[in-house]
Each structure stands twice: as structure tokens, then as C-alpha cells.
Amino acid sequence: MRTAGQYPGDREPLLLRAAAHLELAGDRPRATVLYDDLLSGSPENPQLIKALKAANLWEYGHEAEARAILDGIRALPPADAGAWQVAAEALEAHDELEAAQEVFSRAVEALVPSADDEVPYPAQSLLAGRHRVRRLLGLGHDDHDVLADRLHRGTVPLDELHDPKRVWALGSSDPAELAAEITRLRSELGTYRTALSRPFPVALLLWPTGELAELLAAYPELESEYPTHAEHLAGIEAALRELAAAGTPNLGVVRGTVPSYEAFAASEAASPANPTLLPQYATTLAARGRATPWPPLRTAPCWCGSDRPYAQCHGTP
Ligand SMILES: [Zn+2]
Numbered sequence: 001m002r003t004a005g006q007y008p009g010d011r012e013p014l015l016l017r018a019a020a021h022l023e024l025a026g027d028r029p030r031a032t033v034l035y036d037d038l039l040s041g042s043p044e045n046p047q048l049i050k051a052l053k054a055a056n057l058w059e060y061g062h063e064a065e066a067r068a069i070l071d072g073i074r075a076l077p078p079a080d081a082g083a084w085q086v087a088a089e090a091l092e093a094h095d096e097l098e099a100a101q102e103v104f105s106r107a108v109e110a111l112v113p114s115a116d117d118e119v120p121y122p123a124q125s126l127l128a129g130r131h132r133v134r135r136l137l138g139l140g141h142d143d144h145d146v147l148a149d150r151l152h153r154g155t156v157p158l159d160e161l162h163d164p165k166r167v168w169a170l171g172s173s174d175p176a177e178l179a180a181e182i183t184r185l186r187s188e189l190g191t192y193r194t195a196l197s198r199p200f201p202v203a204l205l206l207w208p209t210g211e212l213a214e215l216l217a218a219y220p221e222l223e224s225e226y227p228t229h230a231e232h233l234a235g236i237e238a239a240l241r242e243l244a245a246a247g248t249p250n251l252g253v254v255r256g257t258v259p260s261y262e263a264f265a266a267s268e269a270a271s272p273a274n275p276t277l278l279p280q281y282a283t284t285l286a287a288r289g290r291a292t293p294w295p296p297l298r299t300a301p302c303w304c305g306s307d308r309p310y311a312q313c314h315g316t317p
Pocket residue numbers: 131141145146149158159
């Protein structure tokens with residue numbers, strides 16, 4: 001890959017992104033080649049790459065090989081939330097709900113902190129996946145399901161989203177409605193899998209104060225994008241909350257600098273004054289692994305760089 005060669009430090013996120021694109025485009029054999037290529041080096045997260053490779057293999061008829069890889073992951077104690085999530089969802093996608101539940105549960109027990117602590121995003125994702133599988137199995141709620149409900153941020157409650165018997169509970173016996181419900185559940189599942197196979201977040205571009213001043217001094221055409229620095233920051237938080245409310249998983253913030261933005265514009269043979277370059281620049285930084293996940297924990301420093309806790313800065317309701 002030419003781009004991966006240009007930026008050796010970014011090789012892993014770039015190749016993972018390329019593999020995700022190949023999977024989405026239906027070229028699963030070439031995605032496998034990329035996963036093997038990554039695994040033959042010394043990847044930062046071999047378990048995640050193995051899980052992605054297994055999920056991909058199973059989708060195009062290599063079930064035995066996929067199962068062997070998943071068994072290998074399950075033989076170790078859970079260390080990486082993403083790897084275990086992908087492994088559980090591969091089983092779930094092939095209707096092995098009992099096995100999926102077991103994988104989710106072991107990961108949740110190992111990786112979700114005790115109740116008083118805040119739960120980081122990857123662990124929340126495990127809780128939500130486990131909640132979904134347990135609903136599909138018709139199991140009652142345990143403490144981790146209650147926690148999953150409490151942490152869920154979407155507009156539709158998790159119990160409604162994950163209840164395969166919802167149509168029956170509403171008193172309907174219309175097979176068309178049931179079919180629609182199953183389709184809806186499957187598409188929700190698809191959304192999760194797509195989000196997971198895209199290993200870089202949807203990121204918004206943050207300009208630190210000094211960088212924004214420098215940017216606007218050099219390219220006053222961009223002033224309409226950024227009336228004040230405070231509005232710039234408030235706009236980022238508002239947009240991220242809107243994306244989260246719409247169910248977009250895996251959100252983040254990337255920091256821009258004027259020299260790197262100018263280099264990006266040059267590589268695109270475009271003027272830095274062109275505002276349509278800004279989101280492309282953000283996506284490129286995110287794909288190169290530069291995004292900070294959003295939201296931060298309530299007690300962690302705010303994403304804006306103020307050094308105040310998120311809950312007392314941009315995280316206030
Ligand atoms: Zn629930």
C-alpha cells in the first residue's frame with residue numbers, strides 16, 4: 001500500500017481501515033490478505049486483528065478456520081474489549097447465541113470496572129452487545145444488563161431496541177410486523193458490525209486557541225467557519241452529542257495544526273482556504289490514529305484542553 005509506506009508509524013490503522021473498506025465492498029479474500037500481512041509483523045493489537053480476520057473468514061465460507069481462531073482467542077483471559085466484542089459478534093451473526101453470550105459475559109466480567117467507577121466506551125459496547133444477545137435468548141436482566149440500560153445514550157431505550165418479542169408484547173399477531181421487527185434487529189446488528197470493522201472514529205476537528213488564531217490570520221476566508229474560539233468549541237460538543245443521539249458509535253476529536261493542515265492541502269492540490277478540506281483533514285487524522293475518543297470520562301480532562309474535568313467544562317448538561 002503506497003500510503004501505508006509513506007507513513008510507516010500509521011501502517012496498522014491504515015491497513016485496518018483498508019481491510020474494513022474491502023470487507024464492506026465484498027472483497028473478503030483481499031481483506032484476509034491484509035489481516036495476514038498485519039499479523040506477520042508485530043501488530044499493536046494482534047487479538048483484535050485475529051478476531052477481525054476470523055469474522056471475515058466466516059463470512060465467506062471458511063468456518064473451520066474462523067472457529068479455530070476464535071477458540072484461540074477464547075483460550076486466553078480477556079484483555080482487549082474490541083477483540084472480544086468482534087469474536088462474540090461473529091458467533092452471534094451465525095446464530096450461536098449461547099456461545100456469543102458466554103464470550104460477552106467473560107469479557108464483561110474481566111473488563112467492566114466495579115460499579116462505582118465510570119465505564120469506558122469499549123466496555124459499554126460490550127455491555128450493550130451482551131444485553132442484546134441475552135434479550136435474543138429471552139433471559140432476564142442481571143446487574144450487568146441493568147448497567148447496560150443505565151449507560152445507553154440513544155433515544156430508543158435498549159430494552160425496546162433489543163426486544164425480539166416487542167411486536168408480540170404489543171398484542172400484534174401480524175407476521176408482516178414480525179418480519180419487519182426481525183429486519184430491524186438485523187440492521188441494528190449490521191450497524192454494530194460496521195462500526196466495529198471501522199477501526200477509526202468519526203472525528204471532529206479541534207483547533208487549539210493559538211493554532212486557530214494562526215489559521216485565521218493566514219486564511220481569513222475561514223473566519224465564517226470559526227467566528228470565535230468559544231463558539232468553535234461549543235459547536236464541536238453540540239455536533240458530537242447530536243451524532244451520539246443519532247446512534248453514531250465510535251466518536252472522537254482530532255487536533256489540527258496549521259503546518260500539518262497546509263501539508264494536507266498541498267497533498268490534495270487544494271488551497272487551505274477551501275473550507276471543504278476541513279472535514280477531509282479531520283478524517284485523515286482520525287484514520288491515522290490521531291483521534292481522542294469522545295466523550296471523555298466525567299472526571300477526566302475535557303477534550304478541549306482546558307485541564308478542567310469534562311463534567312465541569314464542555315460536559316455540563
Ligand atoms: Zn435492559
